[in-house]
Amino acid sequence: xxxxxxxxxxxxxxxxxxxxxxxxxxxxxxxxxxxxxxxxxxxxxxxxxxxxxxxxxxxxxxxxxxxxxxxxxxxxxxxxxxxxxxxxxxxxxxxxxxxxxxxxxxxxxxxxxxxxxxxxxxxxxxxxxxxxxxxxxxxxxxxxxxxxxxxxxxxxxxxxxxxxxxxxxxxxxxxxxxxxxxxxxxxxxxxxxxxxxxxxxxxxxxxxxxxxxxxx
Amino acid sequence: xxxxxxxxxxxxxxxxxxxxxxxxxxxxxxxxxxxxxxxxxxxxxxxxxxxxxxxxxxxxxxxxxxxxxxxxxxxxxxxxxxxxxxxxxxxxxxxxxxxxxxxxxxxxxxxxxxxxxxxxxxxxxxxxxxxxxxxxxxxxxxxxxxxxxxxxxxxxxxxxxxxxxxxxxxxxxxxxxxxxxxxxxxxxxxxxxxxxxxxxxxxxxxxxxxxxxxxxxxxxxxxxx
Numbered sequence: 001x002x003x004x005x006x007x008x009x010x011x012x013x014x015x016x017x018x019x020x021x022x023x024x025x026x027x028x029x030x031x032x033x034x035x036x037x038x039x040x041x042x043x044x045x046x047x048x049x050x051x052x053x054x055x056x057x058x059x060x061x062x063x064x065x066x067x068x069x070x071x072x073x074x075x076x077x078x079x080x081x082x083x084x085x086x087x088x089x090x091x092x093x094x095x096x097x098x099x100x101x102x103x104x105x106x107x108x109x110x111x112x113x114x115x116x117x118x119x120x121x122x123x124x125x126x127x128x129x130x131x132x133x134x135x136x137x138x139x140x141x142x143x144x145x146x147x148x149x150x151x152x153x154x155x156x157x158x159x160x161x162x163x164x165x166x167x168x169x170x171x172x173x174x175x176x177x178x179x180x181x182x183x184x185x186x187x188x189x190x191x192x193x194x195x196x197x198x199x200x201x202x203x204x205x206x207x208x209x210x211x212x213x214x215x216x
Numbered sequence: 217x218x219x220x221x222x223x224x225x226x227x228x229x230x231x232x233x234x235x236x237x238x239x240x241x242x243x244x245x246x247x248x249x250x251x252x253x254x255x256x257x258x259x260x261x262x263x264x265x266x267x268x269x270x271x272x273x274x275x276x277x278x279x280x281x282x283x284x285x286x287x288x289x290x291x292x293x294x295x296x297x298x299x300x301x302x303x304x305x306x307x308x309x310x311x312x313x314x315x316x317x318x319x320x321x322x323x324x325x326x327x328x329x330x331x332x333x334x335x336x337x338x339x340x341x342x343x344x345x346x347x348x349x350x351x352x353x354x355x356x357x358x359x360x361x362x363x364x365x366x367x368x369x370x371x372x373x374x375x376x377x378x379x380x381x382x383x384x385x386x387x388x389x390x391x392x393x394x395x396x397x398x399x400x401x402x403x404x405x406x407x408x409x410x411x412x413x414x415x416x417x418x419x420x421x422x423x424x425x426x427x428x429x430x431x432x433x434x435x436x437x438x439x440x441x
Contacts, residue, residue: 026266026267026285026287026289026303027285027289028282029266029282029283029285029289030283052303076343076344076345076346077342077343077344077345078342078343079341079342079343080289080343084342085340085342088340088342089340095342097342097343097344098344099344099345099346099347099348099349100265100303100307100344100345100346100349101307101310101311101346101348101349101353102348102349104302104303104304104306104307105304105307107304108304119311120311120352120353121311121348121349121352121353122348123352123382123383124380124382124383125348125379125380125381125382125383126335126379126380127344127348167300168283169268169281169283169284169294169300170264170266170267170268170283170284170285170286170300171283172267172300172301172302173266173267173302173303174302174303175302176302176304177302177303177304204302
């Protein structure tokens with residue numbers, strides 16, 4: 001079945017206030033900027049946002065933050081946007097900080113039917129405080145829970161009609177993992193090509209993970 | 217305050233710790249300078265945690281691609297044989313023990329090989345990034361850092377007072393004055409700059425360390441400041 005095609009504005013109809021959203025990208029590379037801008041223009045609010053960064057000041061998710069619509073941010077590196085620190089200090093948002101490898105694995109687990117996993121990362125550090133730790137073969141591991149979302153907003157390079165995705169260089173980053181870990185996946189792409197024209201060996205995200213396509 | 221010459225001196229010495237054929241991830245700060253000093257006859261394969269192997273040098277300004285960046289969000293280029301992968305694969309490479317080495321900066325290092333590199337007490341720090349995974353996973357962790365803070369305070373301590381990045385994961389510590397090795401919770405001096413005595417080094421190094429019987433004295437005149 002072909003993926004549903006919408007404009008960025010129309011695609012926002014699938015999002016509800018209070019949703020948990022995953023948003024792809026590392027820095028501003030691989031962020032679905034058109035989708036984020038369309039989200040900023042809605043009246044929707046109270047989001048838990050799972051994303052490596054919360055944009056930069058006034059850019060990408062930084063816009064959503066500055067309009068007071070993020071209730072909680074889950075990610076690894078919010079230092080790129082000092083506005084996150086300010087909002088946190090003022091008690092306007094909750095923040096959950098994870099090591100980046102733990103963040104990725106939590107996304108992968110979330111999309112793979114694995115509720116939690118043990119990782120050596122952060123064992124013996126403040127980021128493991130309050131988390132279950134267990135020793136395997138003499139090494140300490142931390143129990144981390146999977147991440148899942150209602151909706152993911154991701155960026156890919158090309159899609160075919162079915163929604164098979166290929167990515168572009170280091171803009172791939174968290175996008176394929178988020179497509180797996182959300183109930184509904186909205187993808188911003190540079191181009192949609194006919195079914196059968198993407199090399200099947202090059203497809204990174206099979207179409208079954210993709211629901212809605214928006215051209216950028 | 218440290219000069220660029222001191223930072224380059226540390227990077228040059230840290231580069232000598234790499235081995236031909238190594239898969240390497242370079243952290244931010246002084247470690248990024250290491251790339252300038254890799255011996256020309258070495259094949260070093262650079263990995264960046266945002267999803268690429270065979271990272272090439274910074275491109276000329278007219279060929280910058282905003283979607284081809286390293287983990288410091290700086291533009292990079294692609295060498296022949298490059299590959300791209302998602303962040304999950306990238307951290308499997310790191311945490312799974314598939315990196316031969318990482319060169320990483322530090323705020324503090326303890327005599328047991330603990331590393332503190334991401335947070336300062338009393339300040340809200342909302343970024344940890346990939347450092348914890350890198351240090352836990354890489355086969356060799358080479359810390360490249362100035363011997364003292366920019367205010368002249370010691371960084372190489374009996375135990376870290378800042379929040380830890382990882383416990384007992386540092387293998388080699390390179391500063392402008394010395395090189396230390398770590399094994400089973402013990403720190404050993406293996407190289408000292410000819411510009412200072414062992415007593416002078418001990419005076420700026422609160423951490424307890426042994427001295428290797430084959431201690432090398434190295435010429436590091438650019439380190440004097």
